[in-house]
Amino acid sequence: MTAGSPSVGRPRSERARVAVLHAVDDLLVDVGYAAMTMKNIAERAGVGRQTVYRWWATKAEILFEACVEDAGRELASEPGTTTVSDIANFLAALAEFLSTSPAGAAYRALLGEAQHDPAVAVLLGTVDVLGLGARPVLQRAVDRGDLGPGAVGEDAVAVAVLVGPLVYRALTGATTDAVSLDELAAAAAESLRRLG
Amino acid sequence: MTAGSPSVGRPRSERARVAVLHAVDDLLVDVGYAAMTMKNIAERAGVGRQTVYRWWATKAEILFEACVEDAGRELASEPGTTTVSDIANFLAALAEFLSTSPAGAAYRALLGEAQHDPAVAVLLGTVDVLGLGARPVLQRAVDRGDLGPGAVGEDAVAVAVLVGPLVYRALTGATTDAVSLDELAAAAAESLRRLG
Amino acid sequence: MTAGSPSVGRPRSERARVAVLHAVDDLLVDVGYAAMTMKNIAERAGVGRQTVYRWWATKAEILFEACVEDAGRELASEPGTTTVSDIANFLAALAEFLSTSPAGAAYRALLGEAQHDPAVAVLLGTVDVLGLGARPVLQRAVDRGDLGPGAVGEDAVAVAVLVGPLVYRALTGATTDAVSLDELAAAAAESLRRLG
Amino acid sequence: MTAGSPSVGRPRSERARVAVLHAVDDLLVDVGYAAMTMKNIAERAGVGRQTVYRWWATKAEILFEACVEDAGRELASEPGTTTVSDIANFLAALAEFLSTSPAGAAYRALLGEAQHDPAVAVLLGTVDVLGLGARPVLQRAVDRGDLGPGAVGEDAVAVAVLVGPLVYRALTGATTDAVSLDELAAAAAESLRRLG
DNA sequence: AATTAATCGAGACGGTACGTCGGGTCTTTAC
């Protein structure tokens, strides 16, 4: 059908694939991004070094694959009854993601690496990780009439207004308590209304 | 005067110091942060390798020193007549800083590295680079009565609300045009009023 | 007939066998022994890698098989009318073999590898490649009474006296012209007479 | 005087140099040439890997340096009173060298590698290791009138006649006892006289 | 004809050495 070789030769080992993805998650927590090398990823996964290189070019690619799907699930917040509560729910999920989740730690590491390596910037550009969580919230706000339809456009600033403050605090090492989160949600709602 | 040897032996070479700081700026632009090594910093500066290590422990420290003073000057925006125009002036300066200035590139690189290396996170925490630019704006808003006095507190979210959206867009590679900047300024003003 | 499975299942592919032996010869000429790997032997032969390993354990074994029979034929020199001319004929064949023949190149490579790997030394010891060519010459000299009967014994030095000089020159990269060959033949005859 | 930088920077460590040469000798005996890698040479010598590569390109170069001087000393046999006894002394030294000496083992390994790698063949061609031992013997024979003066020429076959048989036996794993050595000496003397 | 079993080409698997590069330290001479 598609490829030239549908099933010639030994098939890829699913065991090795998941072992690598798990190893990356573990190492990010245990030793941090900088000390995480292709060598010890392979060792931690109990996998040959070449097997890692065969499927991923860099540790950023592995981390990205390990991050994306988890991010989608963890950022899918409960819809609220009002726009403000909807936003509050999302910001709570986002704060949790950024400060606690392994996938969030991977995202922060990747966003950091993207500042050093254009290839990683391109990689991150392929999936709008936080936008995928934020856009449903914005769409519901548009549907309620609380936000102009331009706010969910491709390059709209609405996503940045929504997630930017929390991301900035996460990257600078600040933590955000529940009270501040509610304040931020109210402020963001006000801000977004102004963008409509 | 004070310690055992205040000025015995050859004094530190000012020539070497500025050569290193300039070399770091040049290399960040020419080859990027990742490809910038202590070795080629020393070579570009025409300086011995040990001379670099004698005064800075890591390339992040050099970059930080090269970045801070420029940042202070470049982020000192013109006070506007109203809070909204004041904020607009600041956001314009911030956008310029993040997207164009060498010091801004250094800041982004350092913020990225801080996600990988706790020591760099601590280093960045010693000077609130963007906050130093944002706080005068917020203070003037408080003075005008447009913002509650709590907004300029130590750990207040106001700074994050002000700079977060633009920082997020800069880190994810998005550019922000003048029109969007004005929208953001208006939205931020609204948002901040809500925090008061 | 004999073992558990005399001829059940698919029989060994003769096509694959000769393809491998030819590939080894070609590669030895094209890229040399060191750059000749089991991987590119299989590729050059258009054969699976496992198929090579199924029948030969090392590239030395393949080369040995490819070498032995050719060596026997190429070293079977024309008997001369006198011992000196007999020896001269043999030395001419030997010089040709060592310097020009693919089988000779294989022999030199194997003799070289035997210095690094005891298993190859054992392998080479199973067939006295040059001795098989030299012994008929020596036997005829014994029959003529030009040489004592001990010279064709198992561990006699006569073979070494006969082939050693040319082998040494071949291994050290020296070439030997026709005039020198005749001198060597006369000298060897003299030398062998002395061993009787 | 000579080079552009007579003594700038840290000087080469003599300790490291001899440690590497000794490590190579030890490893050749302990594990053999094939299993002797640049990696374990460095480890055995207690030296960084880069330090090895800084001064030698291949393990063959190291072995060559470790071999040459020892070879000169070990092959410098006692002059005998007659040409036959002179040759006998040399052949005894040569047999000892080839079968027992570490330097001889190195020589055999290098001669083997030269069959696989043209660069090693060139390297070996720079110093006529065995010839340096054999030529004095031949020269004395010429002086005695037992050998024509052409025998000590650049490309003369006399050296090969002298050392070839023993080298061939050494490379093929044969050992040569004292009785055979004396026979070989007498035969070689006869053979060389014929070359005069 | 159907079954059985060893072969075939292909290619992924876990390992390990390669030669290079950057890390941070040290040891020289020159200033």
Next chain:
DNA sequence: GTAAAGACCCGACGTACCGTCTCGATTAATT
């Protein structure tokens, strides 16, 4: 005592080959 030069030991890089394994597909002799 700093500066410039450069060698030191260390370890990760990405590549290549090792020898083994697991596939689907052949290919004959045996049922």
